[in-house]
Amino acid sequence: MSRDGGPSRRSIIDATARLVVAQGVEGIRIRQVAAEAGLSTGAVLYHFPDQDALLLAVHEDAVGRYLATRRLACEQGATPFDRITSVARAGVPPWADRDTIRLFYEMHGRTARNSEHAGLLARLWTAEHSLYVDLIEAGIASGDFVTEAAADVATQLLGLEDGLVLQQVSENPGFDGEVVVRMFTQAARVLLGIAGPASAVDGRVL
Known part of the structure; x- marks a missing residue:
């Protein structure tokens, strides 16, 4: 075998x-x-x-499975903003697996001492950033978004998402999944130059 x-x-x-x-x-x-x-x-x-090889395999496996769910989320939603919201929600517990998110934060501590773990986290960021860039550029092309800096806005959105989710998995009582998604979408609407009422995704008005 x-x-x-x-x-x-x-x-x-x-x-x-x-x-x-x-x-x-x-x-x-x-x-x-x-x-x-x-x-x-x-x-x-x-x-x-050895232990290092085992932990690296666990980290690689978690990154691969997590990215697969986020890529699937890109296809969900009637509008470009709905699809961005869908991708964001796929990274927020309970829609994302809470233990996977916690595992990522545990692995953060190894990045300063292990270049392979650091590379995995960099790969994760790059892949997630690319998802947002593609969706933002599609929204610009369709006239839904008003911005000339897709990459910069993607960086801001992903950084915001990471910070909000960190508060959530750190058991901050003010940050459940619904609050995280609402804060994210409110900021995203401003960054993407969207005016008018919020849309609905998965039956929830954002």
């Missing part, structure tokens, strides 16, 4: 992700992962020779 596939590898990655969310990155041990996955230590080491 290839070291890159099989149900054992999947169960190891899932078990490690659960442990990272529950107790943080630094306390993870191979024996713990094996117990959580219901496997032997040797089975874990067969797929991942």
Whole structure:
């Protein structure tokens, strides 16, 4: 069996992700992962020779799955602004998986010491930024948005989204998912030069 596939590898990655969310990155041990996955230590080491390789695989897996859901969200919505709102919501719990978001913030601590983790977070930012740029440019072309700085506005929107979600997953009681999306869309309307009443997405008026 290839070291890159099989149900054992999947169960190891899932078990490690659960442990990272529950107790943080630094306390993870191979024996713990094996117990959580219901496997032997040797089975874990067969797929991942050390803790660093295991944590990097968990991080890569989370980034890939998270980006896939955000790309799907680009197709949802009747207007360019609705689609931007849909993409934003896909990054906000409970529409986004809360544990995945928390895992990302746990992995932030490794970026200063590990260039591969830093590269993953940079890749994540670049991919999310590109989604917003594409949607903004489509809205400019259709006449829905009034801005000449699609890349700059995308940077502002993504930075705002990240900051609001950080407050939410840090258990700030003033930031539930609905509040985060409302604050995001209010700012986005200003940045995109939209006038008039808010539109509805997924049955909610924003």
